[in-house]
Amino acid sequence: MTTIRSMRVLDVRFPTSAALDGSDAMNPDPDYSAAYVIVRTDAGDGLEGHGFAFTIGRGTEIEVAAIDSVAALVVGLELEEVLADLGGFWRRLVSDSQLRWLGPEKGVIHMATAAVVNAVWDLHAKREGKPLWRLLTEMTPQELVALVDFRYLSDALTPDEALDLLEARAGGRAARTDAVLAGGIPAYTTSPGWLGYSDEKLRRLIREALEDGFRHIKLKVGADVDEDVRRCGIAREEMGPAIPLLVDANQAWDVPTAIDWMRRLEPFGITWIEEPTSPDDVLGHAAVARALHPIGVATGEHCHNRVMFKQLMQAGAIAYCQIDACRLGGVNEVVAVLLLAAKFGIPVCPHAGGVGLCELVQHLAAFDYVAVGASWENRIVEYVDHLHEHFVDPCIVEDGRYRAPTAPGYSAEMRPESRTEHAFPRGGVWVAEAGAAR
Amino acid sequence: MTTIRSMRVLDVRFPTSAALDGSDAMNPDPDYSAAYVIVRTDAGDGLEGHGFAFTIGRGTEIEVAAIDSVAALVVGLELEEVLADLGGFWRRLVSDSQLRWLGPEKGVIHMATAAVVNAVWDLHAKREGKPLWRLLTEMTPQELVALVDFRYLSDALTPDEALDLLEARAGGRAARTDAVLAGGIPAYTTSPGWLGYSDEKLRRLIREALEDGFRHIKLKVGADVDEDVRRCGIAREEMGPAIPLLVDANQAWDVPTAIDWMRRLEPFGITWIEEPTSPDDVLGHAAVARALHPIGVATGEHCHNRVMFKQLMQAGAIAYCQIDACRLGGVNEVVAVLLLAAKFGIPVCPHAGGVGLCELVQHLAAFDYVAVGASWENRIVEYVDHLHEHFVDPCIVEDGRYRAPTAPGYSAEMRPESRTEHAFPRGGVWVAEAGAAR
Numbered sequence: 001m002t003t004i005r006s007m008r009v010l011d012v013r014f015p016t017s018a019a020l021d022g023s024d025a026m027n028p029d030p031d032y033s034a035a036y037v038i039v040r041t042d043a044g045d046g047l048e049g050h051g052f053a054f055t056i057g058r059g060t061e062i063e064v065a066a067i068d069s070v071a072a073l074v075v076g077l078e079l080e081e082v083l084a085d086l087g088g089f090w091r092r093l094v095s096d097s098q099l100r101w102l103g104p105e106k107g108v109i110h111m112a113t114a115a116v117v118n119a120v121w122d123l124h125a126k127r128e129g130k131p132l133w134r135l136l137t138e139m140t141p142q143e144l145v146a147l148v149d150f151r152y153l154s155d156a157l158t159p160d161e162a163l164d165l166l167e168a169r170a171g172g173r174a175a176r177t178d179a180v181l182a183g184g185i186p187a188y189t190t191s192p193g194w195l196g197y198s199d200e201k202l203r204r205l206i207r208e209a210l211e212d213g214f215r216h217i218k219l220k221v222g223a224d225v226d227e228d229v230r231r232c233g234i235a236r237e238e239m240g241p242a243i244p245l246l247v248d249a250n251q252a253w254d255v256p257t258a259i260d261w262m263r264r265l266e267p268f269g270i271t272w273i274e275e276p277t278s279p280d281d282v283l284g285h286a287a288v289a290r291a292l293h294p295i296g297v298a299t300g301e302h303c304h305n306r307v308m309f310k311q312l313m314q315a316g317a318i319a320y321c322q323i324d325a326c327r328l329g330g331v332n333e334v335v336a337v338l339l340l341a342a343k344f345g346i347p348v349c350p351h352a353g354g355v356g357l358c359e360l361v362q363h364l365a366a367f368d369y370v371a372v373g374a375s376w377e378n379r380i381v382e383y384v385d386h387l388h389e390h391f392v393d394p395c396i397v398e399d400g401r402y403r404a405p406t407a408p409g410y411s412a413e414m415r416p417e418s419r420t421e422h423a424f425p426r427g428g429v430w431v432a433e434a435g436a437a438r
Numbered sequence: 439m440t441t442i443r444s445m446r447v448l449d450v451r452f453p454t455s456a457a458l459d460g461s462d463a464m465n466p467d468p469d470y471s472a473a474y475v476i477v478r479t480d481a482g483d484g485l486e487g488h489g490f491a492f493t494i495g496r497g498t499e500i501e502v503a504a505i506d507s508v509a510a511l512v513v514g515l516e517l518e519e520v521l522a523d524l525g526g527f528w529r530r531l532v533s534d535s536q537l538r539w540l541g542p543e544k545g546v547i548h549m550a551t552a553a554v555v556n557a558v559w560d561l562h563a564k565r566e567g568k569p570l571w572r573l574l575t576e577m578t579p580q581e582l583v584a585l586v587d588f589r590y591l592s593d594a595l596t597p598d599e600a601l602d603l604l605e606a607r608a609g610g611r612a613a614r615t616d617a618v619l620a621g622g623i624p625a626y627t628t629s630p631g632w633l634g635y636s637d638e639k640l641r642r643l644i645r646e647a648l649e650d651g652f653r654h655i656k657l658k659v660g661a662d663v664d665e666d667v668r669r670c671g672i673a674r675e676e677m678g679p680a681i682p683l684l685v686d687a688n689q690a691w692d693v694p695t696a697i698d699w700m701r702r703l704e705p706f707g708i709t710w711i712e713e714p715t716s717p718d719d720v721l722g723h724a725a726v727a728r729a730l731h732p733i734g735v736a737t738g739e740h741c742h743n744r745v746m747f748k749q750l751m752q753a754g755a756i757a758y759c760q761i762d763a764c765r766l767g768g769v770n771e772v773v774a775v776l777l778l779a780a781k782f783g784i785p786v787c788p789h790a791g792g793v794g795l796c797e798l799v800q801h802l803a804a805f806d807y808v809a810v811g812a813s814w815e816n817r818i819v820e821y822v823d824h825l826h827e828h829f830v831d832p833c834i835v836e837d838g839r840y841r842a843p844t845a846p847g848y849s850a851e852m853r854p855e856s857r858t859e860h861a862f863p864r865g866g867v868w869v870a871e872a873g874a875a876r
Contacts, residue, residue, distance in 0.1 A: 055540065097466050107541050108541075152718075278542075280544070280749075
């Protein structure tokens with residue numbers, strides 16, 4: 001038997017605010033960061049599991065404290081027992097009778113669960129010598145259903161329905177696996193559209209995105225409606241009429257404002273409006289969706305658990321489901337949401353960017369395509385060209401598509417020198433920042 | 439000018455799990471705790487503001503880290519500027535562009551906001567020499583509206599509507615203030631109904647509660663339906679048919695289970711079912727409410743912000759609004775929810791118990807009665823007879839009613855010796871526990 005011997009937690013931050021990368025209506029100055037965890041065992045095989053919560057600077061220290069507390073439930077467990085019942089493992093973590101008061105299943109504590117759960121999945125996939133998506137697509141429908149905590153879901157999806165759905169799509173898995181390996185995963189890019197960029201930079205980045213093979217462009221909106229009209233006009237000039245234009249308000253609006261503002265942008269042919277209002281407002285998203293149809297409402301990067309996604313789907317509030325690999329409670333809860341989306345016929349378009357999110361979601365999208373959603377129709381995965389160089393197995397995007405990852409694991413592992421250099425506050429990058437500020 | 443000089447954060451825990459006080463379907467072994475904060479200024483007047491997040495043991499250390507991080511935004515501010523614009527102060531804390539990623543406005547980070555905000559309100563009331571509820575009831579409708587962050591609320595309640603509502607009820611404030619001072623605040627007790635208690639203890643505690651003047655009894659349910667039927671029967675034997683019986687499932691059920699289970703308890707004449715399912719499930723609560731009418735659905739102790747309460751009200755999901763003084767973002771957000779409840783005509787019955795929650799909510803209920811809800815109809819405040827002895831200004835409940843608090847402040851201050859003795863892990867109580875466990 002193998003014992004989980006330690007979970008080391010790190011505070012890793014990148015000084016991205018200096019360049020206005022990632023600036024939007026709600027996040028003017030993010031320092032993309034990770035509360036990072038490394039699982040080690042006594043197996044002597046040299047394998048480690050890596051996971052993280054994506055954060056944006058201040059507060060990473062809170063997430064580090066939370067991961068430490070969740071990790072305390074895991075250190076000392078027998079790894080084989082954990083891996084034999086990953087559904088039970090997940091349920092045990094989110095059900096801790098004292099920690100759950102801090103959520104339940106939301107925010108800091110749930111992101112800590114995700115980091116720990118994902119690190120264990122990374123280790124699992126490395127031990128099996130497979131990329132995570134292959135590990136998942138080779139599980140039987142029964143094994144996949146057993147990963148999911150159906151508590152609070154049964155009014156929308158029962159285990160039997162999930163099983164039927166997976167079995168009905170099992171026959172096509174081999175062909176779809178081949179298709180992913182050959183053709184990759186469709187992507188779209190947010191890189192051109194950050195609010196802090198000049199018009200010249202916007203135009204140049206859109207042209208580059210199109211040359212790079214992307215067939216969707218996303219702009220941040222929500223700070224000033226006249227500016228947004230102007231920038232959408234610039235984007236359409238560069239894009240032409242055929243390329244889908246996505247806009248993202250990052251929760252800037254109340255429901256009536258969302259509707260009024262988007263009426264101004266409607267003439268530019270908008271495919272989706274992302275995060276029009278509070279991520280908690282299921283009924284608000286539904287009202288926006290009804291008013292703006294056929295513009296689709298997209299949300300999910302702040303959707304904190306499967307119960308919220310269930311309602312967004314039940315209420316007809318979203319046309320696109322934007323799961324986040326680190327805000328949902330890790331792989332297990334992502335599988336739950338993929339199943340819900342398949343039941344409701346809603347395409348899943350994962351949120352990415354930040355630190356390492358692209359690396360993670362490529363696995364989730366590939367698994368969804370092969371085993372659950374079983375289609376690329378209306379499905380695209382976000383891609384932002386930031387910080388990939390810090391990962392051991394960085395995602396590779398070519399001609400507008402992620403190449404299917406092939407290295408064993410969840411592609412979550414940050415390079416040791418990057419972890420050291422960006423350790424907060426004592427890594428070399430931060431010591432230099434402090435010196436420059438002086 | 440006065441400067442906020444420090445915010446000291448403490449981890450205070452009570453070993454309540456030893457006695458099964460507070461045991462319910464989800465929380466079998468809570469150690470009632472507080473992540474506690476003390477605001478000090480350079481005024482030289484000896485006044486401190488006290489606030490806390492209520493927690494239940496493990497994880498208090500995470501909340502302590504979060505309060506430290508939120509406090510860092512506050513130390514160094516000029517107190518008079520803060521107090522002159524408490525609405526702006528609240529908005530600034532929840533809008534921190536990096537910390538908000540950890541919520542937004544939910545869970546650990548929002549409870550930290552609450553602790554800091556409530557500590558500032560405690561200090562404000564002490565400086566004014568008034569109990570918090572008097573400070574609030576003496577504010578003009580305009581001043582009260584200015585406390586509220588209406589972001590994400592305007593589809594349900596606008597500032598103008600809130601102003602109209604407060605002005606319409608301003609005329610009766612003086613008479614209602616006299617009524618609160620003379621007659622107190624109606625309470626109900628949860629003390630008899632914890633799941634861990636024996637039948638004998640249940641009977642005895644119900645009899646004692648009725649003798650003590652309580653006119654509602656609440657039982658915990660949700661672990662075993664036959665047991666619940668039996669315990670409701672015992673309760674009715676002791677209570678007779680006239681006293682309202684409340685039951686609380688603490689999120690134990692899925693929606694279909696909630697409906698089936700409650701049909702078994704219907705014959706016992708249930709007034710409300712509290713927390714039938716996930717606190718995030720607005721649509722689920724609405725389905726339960728439709729199915730079980732006229733049994734009312736009550737929820738709120740895990741309802742994380744005003745946007746969730748807004749939806750519970752919009753959807754017709756709750757008949758009773760159970761605000762929590764420490765989970766909502768402090769006094770400001772409580773005022774927002776009281777206004778929403780008044781708009782929707784839903785009675786507010788605050789959640790209490792734990793550590794210090796009774797001390798806080800008596801102020802909120804008194805303020806609601808005097809200035810917002812303006813009625814006691816269907817309004818009762820939870821009371822649990824635990825841990826009050828640790829507070830400097832403990833609530834006083836006599837003949838089934840809280841006596842209106844009169845000491846300056848928010849009654850949030852824990853006795854210094856209690857803080858020292860229960861400091862975790864080095865206070866005397868915990869050193870003794872560790873010794874006994876050895």
